[in-house]
Amino acid sequence: MFPAGLADPAEPGPGGLRERAEELLRALAGPAAALREDQWQAIDALVTHRRRVLLVQRTGWGKSAVYFLATALLRGAAGRAAPTVIVSPLLALIRNQAAAAARLGIRAGEIHSGNVTEWDEVYAALRSGELDVLLVGPERLNNPTFRDDYLPELAATTGLLVIDEAHCISDWGHDFRPDYRRLRTLVAGLRPRVPVLATTATANTRVVEDVSEQLGTSAPAGPASAGTLVLRGSLDRESLRLAVVSLPQAEHRFGWLADHLGELPGSGIVYTLTKAAAEELTIFLRGQGHAVATYHGGIEAAERIVAEEDLLANRVKALIATSALGMGFDKPDLGFVVHIGAPSSPISYYQQIGRAGRALDTAEVVLLPAAEDRDIWRYFADTSFPPEHVVRRVLGVLAGADRPLSTQALLASVDLGPSRLDQMLKVLDTDGTVRRVRGGWVSTGEPWLYDEERYRRVAAARSREQQAMLDYIVTTGCRMEFLRRQLDDPHAAACGRCDRCTGRSWSSAVSESSRTRARDELRRAGVPVEPRRMWPTGMGRLGVDLAGRIPASAAAEPGRALARLSDVGWGNRLRPMFTSATLAVPGAAVPGAAVPGAAVPGAAVPGAAVPGALDGPLPGDLVEAVVATLAGWGWQRRPVAVVSIASRSRPRLIASLAERISTIGRLPLLGQLDRVAGGPHTGQVHNSAHRLAGLWDAFTVSPALAAALGELGGPVLLVDDRIVTGWTMTVAARLLRQAGAPSVLPFALAVDTA
Template sequence: MTDNDLRVRADRVLARLVGDASGAARLREDQWRAVEALVAHRRRALVVQRTGWGKSAVYFVATALLRERGGGPTVIVSPLLALMRNQVESAARAGIHARTINSANPEEWESVQAEVAAGEVDVLLVSPERLNNPDFRDQVLPKLAATTGLLVVDEAHCISDWGHDFRPDYRRLRTLLADLPPGVPVLATTATANARVTADVAEQLGTGPDGTGDEGRALVLRGPLDRKSLSLSVVGLPDAAHRLAWLADHLGDLPGSGIVYTLTVAAAEEVTAHLRRCGHAVASYTGRTENADRMQAEQDLLANRVKALVATSALGMGFDKPDLGFVVHLGSPSSPIAYYQQVGRAGRGVDHAEVLLLPGREDEAIWQYFASLAFPSEEQVRRTLDVLAAAGRPLSLPALEPQVDLRRSRLETMLKVLDVDGAVRRERGGWTATGRPWTYDARRYAWVARQREAEQQAMRDYARSTECRMAFLQRQLDDETAAPCGRCDNCAGSRFGSEVSEAALAAARGELMRPGVEVEPRRMWPTGLPAVGVDLKGRIPPGEQASVGRALGRLSDIGWGNRLRPMLAPQAPDGPVPDDVANAVVTVLADWAKGPGGWASGGADAPARPAGVVTMASLSHPRLIRSLGERIASVGRIPLLGAVSYVEGADATKVPRSNSAQRLRALHGALTVPPALAEAVSAAAGPVLLIDDLTDSGWTLAVATRLLRRAGAQGVLPLVLAVQG
């Protein structure tokens, strides 16, 4: 087949893909170059092009042409379920049968694998975490590598730990690439790779059949990243209430339907609730949203049944709605590259879309929290390797956790990196050490940390900049074609003012400063504690559990969180509880008493009225907690019974804020109920209020509650200022 014949057939597939009955659709020149490289020359290619350019058209057209030639199925490694659902529907339009294997459809895995083996599947979309599943890695992956006709790595910047969204599961692709038979083409695509990430990904791809000539080098097709449909703006507002009010006032004025991004799950849920109360049709979309609800939210947005999805970065990649009319960020992402990617959801199939950034004071604190989840220290890594080596058998995460001072999510991420580096291996039953030499690349991790700091500074600069905003983002992505766009607020003048109506501002303030968050008690001890000398396991006996408690707010809230974060920061000065905070806590208590299950509700299962107040010992905020306990006791006209204390010689500064097992291990035996307090709670004619400043894991409250209940307390009602997260 000549190149001309191949081009004609490629354009025919494109026409079916985009639903062009006239057959007039034509591939862009770089789209054709990529298709030609994959189909005619069986090369490896990296396509770095703006969102909406048509990267998926390249791999679907290439798939159809390769399948016509008898090639095996295309395997697409794709990071998000939203993208997978869109891709299956798009493939069907071109007569391409696509199936998925991901965390949302485990009941279909066996049947999908059988269809692949029978040659009935043209495209198999696989989530990256499947690549590191032992059964999939050892049984399915080798067969896929042997029969794959085309490998596609979508959102390929995730391969590179220089990229803004590095994912350890993606590094398993290096093994898959090395195991592909000679002549299997590979396509990597992304819209968000700067020059360094592009070079890194191209180097990893560039391992062709013999490592020489064009076959040994990846073809890189990098285009200009200007998005001519997007009009970028920044709206500076004094506080969270003004930002929420501005959104309530102006959401209806924005074109079409769109996305409102927030930085945290709590903020997304908070904003969604308020906008609904203001009459806007919106839905929440976060990592905490159930899969069925996510699918419904996606369909509602696609069908314009909602004005917006209020989303976290869970909707950052893969969602495809060509006529999305706006993207608003209520809070600034920490990276201009991540920001470019998220705003790229808008304006893909319309001439004009609005992109607005509403930065907030709390952004920096949230950036710092996520920065704290970086790759662990060498000491922590070596400790993990030592524990695995000494075990002599696979250890699951719950079994490993009590012996390693890392949160489970951070521990799992670290193990995935070590797995790809060859230092550990995931097997049935858990993780094992391989015994292979491993070097801690401190210089590389430090460089990545400095890069993150530079990206944060770039976002500060973007918000304050008086130059073209699109050109600013393009330069952050090393796009040499950057030039003034003529559309952003700095080029063409502001289209949106900072004015908000008094009614909207009052409603927003009421929403944000509405106090009260439920605090769920711990009901199960962490697994693995007996192995580290703590004789606790299974369910916490009901007689040693706390009741559902209350907090004034979450530290991640854009309302009370902004008030509480500076007050509860580790280095914040200690002092009496401020009047506004104390009064808000009293309001929480009043609502708690009257609400469902409260002691004043009159319900059959309602607890007795609190008979006393107990405070928690604190090294950082003793005056704050003591004064809050005194205020609550005075207002409630109940006695302040005393404080749960640290035992003499216990070093409270060494209680880690890490995983549950490590925290509980340190707390066990460190807290005590003094004799006078034990006598007082035993004599109290009802449950006690347990006062603390902050709850994170919940284990301090759980251990203190167990001690108080064993001392004779009829019940324990936790009351804290803030919930971490």
């Protein structure tokens, strides 16, 4: 188990436990390594006193060394029994930690979503004593197979439980994950005097208190182990040089990065707020000769692993990434982190920039904020816990069911989006009100209290975090001190390194050639829109007799949109057209004017103008972009006519758009698909089943339109302003096909995807 020449800690050695810990550390980190005082306190508390410990220390401080050294000491002292279980949030972190454990001679196995076929083999090795550490992804804790077949025995045999990135336990944390809350079950099932270590670099006082309380669940009795030992150090990062460069438009930010990427030290990460922006920026930078790769949650796991390895080996200058590359990526010599667009929280920003400079004297951190950041925050803001009547509806459906119901089946019973419903069910599961089993979800029959006050406070806290991020951008004081105060760091002080402390920053100049090429890339028009292929599950419960595959004779063809609303280029131009209001959070503080004219998502601002949706003729630049999109479509058969969809919110916009397309393309405009008077409004419907049910009888084909369709010899171009779920186009295409249209080509200004 231990490297050659290293004493087994089970055998007594001079100087006792601390000397053995120091010896292990030198084997792990090099001959010059020495334990920090808080590292030693944590190890002593875990190994000697079997306590529960929360380490709040900056990234790169050495938190992982604590649990690897404690593992080695406990395994040696216990005759190599009772393995350590480490719960880690991301596969990247699990892979990094397994490699680190191997350097110390500790044998590690992994159980996560990427190696399901290997679970039995890994667990057999654990039972036979061949493994010292088991690394587990938190989503496994809510997997029925893992929870029922592995978790009880795991809790009964664990010698040390480690919870990495422990702020995820708390809904006050910047990256709350319901799966993490099931750790309370694991903690409660531990044998007496089993030590627990929780670690994080991003926890303010409220999160520390919340996590400490949860760690105390079923803690062993006795004065030596009473309560959670919190070891909190300075969150300063001595190597980081923070700066903000404010530039007017996306083309300037892309151009700036093209000009300066080669000047940034080593290799690094460039963060964007959306997947679309990451892909746009990657294409642009590659076109400028930079070696970069894309990394986000929509990319296959195998491709993400290759991208990580390329960055670790410095085969690329940068990964262009979303927050999917956040916690857990470990490259000690990462030379820079750049953000194209600001995260919605200074705490998550601190966490992301913490990837840089862990083993360097200097690393560059640059934020290029954008005016549209607040729109993007708003776009992704619908993550609050659902209203009580929605939750009660789900609980009632589950209570009345005679079998487990899948998340997909529940969508037909409640108007929530799939991801929000899944998050809600996980919270209810950890509260003991529902239970995930093979085949879906069941009710436990346990009573449940809707904690409206807590949910309101969490939403208000999110709003304050957004305002704090805006304040960070314009602060005249030290930037690192600002971030540390957001994390309630009692040691916060001016860093002497950032652009505010030194008066030196990056130039905001952008070469004309780079700006022009960025503008051309961002103004590239057109994105494909795939048609719906299957009807949603459970439509019968909503009174609509539909199931299975959509017949080819009723389906739309692949379509096009000018842009995604989350795009940095045309998305920025289109997004304000579809903004209808500023969201309100009851009781939220009115934000200050940190950025002139900026509305803060999630906060109601008395007297502020509420932007309305545009309804009028399409501006000339957008008409040109529409023409470019249609010209580059590459359809198999050119449309022979145009039909629009009647709109309640933007009737003049859609009518004028259809008319311009008809005129420019020299295509007959056959009219519009009319809405049934008094039909349902579907704008605030969140899931596919309910949206389709609301749309099913919402449109009608007039006799004149039906007659015109019956005489066509080619496809109809169907025009709308925005595609959200795709069901409006699906229903409209079906009606047009039934009325005689040979095929239907959907077209919209915007598609509402990330």
